[in-house]
Amino acid sequence: MKASLRSLFSINPETSFNSYIETCLCLLKDITSQNLVIQGRALHGHLIKTGIHKERYLTTRLLIMYLGSRKSLEANEIVKDLNGFDLVVHNCMINANIQWGNLEEAQRLFDGMPERNEVSWTALISGFMKHGRVEESMWYFERNPFQNVISWTAAICGFVQNGFSFEALKLFLKLLESGVKPNEVTFSSICKACAEINDFRLGLSVFGLIFKAGFEKHVSVCNSLITLSLKMGEVDLARSVFDRMEKRDVVSWTVILDVFIEMGDLGEARRIFDEMPERNEVSWSVMIARYNQSGYPEEAFRLFRQMTRYSFKPNTSCFSIVLSALASLKALRSGMHVHAHVLKIGIEKDVFISNALIDLYSKCGETKDGRLVFDSIVEKDVAHVVSWNSMIGGYGLNGQMEEAKELFDNMPKRNDVSWSAIISGYLEHKQFDLVFAVFNEMLLSGEIPNKSTFSSVLCASASVASLEKGKDLHGKIIKLGFPYDVFLGTALTDTYAKSGDIESSRRVFDRMPDKNEISWTVMVRGLAESGYAKESINLFEEMEKTSITPNELTILSVLFACSHSGLVDKGLKYFNSMEPIYNIKPNGRHYTCVVDMLSRSGRLSEAEDFINSMPFEPDSNAWASLLSGCKTYKNEQIAERAVKNLWKLAEEHPAGYVLLSNIYASAGRWIDAMNVRKLMTEKGLRKSGGCSWVEVRNQVHFFFQKTDHNPK
Incomplete structure (x- = not known):
């Protein structure tokens, strides 16, 4: 910028007019790209002073600068100063209004044009598509006299962006029938459309078309082919496309990185990540997220620190992932540093960031700080049930059930997760009577329990060996049509076993379509503790198979x-x-x-x-x-x-x-x-006294025996 200014002031416009104009154009271009509107106004004033501000090229560049900075008043003044109609200027105005969302004004400008070119028509087609007004876009497409590849591609891309992939493919076939040759943008969009509708046979046909048309070496097309191959499950094909690329950009590397991440091959993904000649925020975020999801929060945080050290700017999603990793590590100090970073860039009010911060402070035992974050959330009373659930869960995690219940009672709106959070809190701290009380309150409210809620209440029933409650819950599960999946089936098996009904426990276990090691363990333990030692051992031997x-x-x-069956050897x-x-x-x-x-x-x-x-x-x-x-x-x-x-x-x-x-x-x-x-x-x-209990009319009564070993 400074060099351009020095160059401008060193030129005499009277003797080197063309050179002076070219320098002004370059300077305006830099000002526009960096959005330096104050400097742009100063240069505009200088051009007025020298009397050359009405030169056509300068006028257009000044207009683009003001439109880019959303200075509509200044832009309109420039348009007024123009003598007669200017096609380029009108196209600039149309594009700017589309960017601002003023589609009616863009349409008015378009309708008032005495002549139009392909840029004018394409601007309306892509503009209406961009704002989801597909029918109006296609109205202009069908009447467009300039049926070239650009307008066809604008319509096809618009269909894909709006979720109409099948319509995009039909339009692509019409393009081929019309004799218009697709370009790299067309092929990239069609690859995405094939991936969206899972039409792998058509995807392979598109592969052939791309090679036949000679676009197999275009970077953007290859990137789309890699993504399509991954969606098709053809990992080897994706890697083959990547290996044959003569040029690769950061997107190419990020896409192939995604291939191995989707495969779950973290080691190979990391090797590719380390080989990448260039990285962007997406590639960093992808690796950080995968390490955290795979149970390596330390490495996720280490990569995050490396990312910021290299001056990459994490996005909101990346920040929330890192805060989640630090919550797993209970790394309060590091979490506070990330919180400070979030405050500095002004994204602390984002709901995902706020919830991640509440989770971090709660897991570190600092619910007061978590509550400060919760209280700072704007509009939490209306929209963000998730934030309320996070704070209730945080209180429950730290045994502050009075605070959790108070917050729960004050919620403007609840969902099944809200009820599960408060029930899980009571269960965690063995307040079983309150688990049942809140669950009954949930049923009376009309909220339908989810599988997680049923599992928690079944666990409470198992803990107090309440057979009646277990049967009642089982009936509700059947009535609501929940299948005997791993979670519910295991919880029911455990409830019946601990309540002494080992036959019902075994029936539930046998009906489960899928079992994991916990399911088998619950049944093996239930049989053993109920006196069926040999059956327990037989079931274990069945599990071994x-x-x-x-x-x-x-x-x-x-x-x-x-031990209890005398089978010592x-x-x-x-x-x-x-x-x-x-x-x-x-x-x-x-x-x-x-x-x-x-x-x-x-x-x-x-x-x-x-x-x-x-x-x-x-x-x-x-x-x-x-x-x-x-x-x-x-x-x-x-x-x-x-x-x-x-x-x-x-x-x-x-x-x-x-x-x-x-x-x-x-x-x-x-x-x-x-x-x-x-x-x-x-x-x-x-010696501690004995304890027993009995359930009468759905009420559990506890009995304690005090012992005194003092000799008389």
């Missing part, structure tokens, strides 16, 4: 079944197979279950040796299981060693003391039993 791999809970359930076989066959490293619960299994069968010395051979410090439950076996089989020597280890591990573990006292009592060693009870009193230890 499928392609589903057991998880650590499945193995734990099988060990439990073996089979249980040891499963335990020893965990790492070599199932690739599951045993944890403390698995070791404790084996100790319990050995202790129940009277193999106390073997159980003690097993505890001593553990690869980590045994917990109190392992020693307590051994101690329980000692009580059953009256082994005082091992019991005393077990209690000593319990004392070392947990000074405040009363169950071990009670067991030892009972062992002494059953052996007639009343003084030793009294001494253990006395020691408990001195330490202030009490």
Whole structure:
């Protein structure tokens, strides 16, 4: 800009008029592209002062500058100063009004033109298409005397942009019949139309036409072919088109990057991303999103930082993805830095950004900051139910159910997600009575529960072993026509099993068309805990024949079944197979279950040796299981060693003391039993009381037993 100004002032317009005009035109072009309207006005004044502002080329360029800056008053003044009709000027005015959305004014200008060219007609055709007025656009297309490839392409592109891909293809066939040859823009649009309607046979025909017409080397056409190939599922064909391209732009690389991302091949996608000679915001955002979706939030954030370091500007979608990644990492400080960046560029009121920020602060335990973001959202009372749901979910995540319920009660509008959010919150914090209360309120409101809501309420029913509630929910699920998918089927299986109706549980399980490892685990555990140990083991062996791999809970359930059915050797076989066959490293619960299994069968010395051979410090439950076996089989020597280890591990573990006292009592060693009870009193230890419940008329009643181990 400065160089152009220096060049302008160094030229004498009287002696080098043409050079002066050319410099002015270049300067106006730069001013227009950079939207420097103040500088443009100053130059306009200078041209008026020199008396050359009415030169035709300068007038047109000044008009374009003012139209580009939406300065309609200045533009109209320039038009008034023109002597007579100017076709170029009128076309500029028509295009500007179309850009501004003033289609009626553009139409008025067009109708008032004494003559028109292909630019005039194409402007109306593409303009009406751009604003979704397809019928009016086609009215002008059909009356257009200049039926060239540009007007045909404008109509075809317009059909595709407005979702009328089939009509676009029909018009393309008419174009071919008319003898007009398509250009690269026409072919790009037709490729998109084929992809939209999933007409792969026609897509292959378009491939042939493109090669026959010699457009297979055009970058934009190749990019469209790659996208079409991907949509057709022809990954090798897409890669072949890419490899044969002599020139590639950033879109080419981004499209082929999309190919491997859609395939789920993150490693190959990253290799291509690293090879890209040029990247844009889209390619960066695509990789960041994929890393976050694939469970690598650290890498997603690392790429985001690299993106901003290279001066790329993330869009709203990219910011929301990064905030989601930071929420997964609970990285509060980094999240606050991104929040500051969002505030700086002024997109904090975007609903996706706001919801991502609420989620971030909630997952980091900072609900006060999340509420500040929520309160700053404009029009949340009317439009953004999602924002209310995010804030309710945030409160529920942090156990602030009073605040969640207050916000829920004040919602101007609710959806099924709103109800699910508040119900899930109560479920998470084991407030089962409130889960049922809110669910009943939901039904009375007329809102139809979704599968997620039913799963939550079924989980609450399972937790309180409420068979009546489980049956009632099952009936509602059938009435609403929900299929036994993985989520609902598993929840129903678990509810019936925990409520003691193992036959109904098995029926639901058998009717499920699809099962995952959780479904199998729930049924295996349900059978084991209901006393059907052999059936549980048989089901596990049936699971082994499928392609589903057991998880650590499945193995734990099988060990439990073996323990309660006396199948010690089979249980040891499963335990020893965990790492070599199932690739599951045993944890403390698995070791404790084996100790319990050995202790129940009277193999106390073997159980003690097993505890001593553990690869980590045994917990109190392992020693307590051994101690329980000692009580059953009256082994005082091992019991005393077990209690000593319990004392070392947990000074405040009363169950071990009670067991030892009972062992002494059953052996007639009343003084030793009294001494253990006395020691408990001195330490202030009490065994926790028992708890039971019963359901009467859909109301669950709990009963607690207080125990007092203080000797009289």
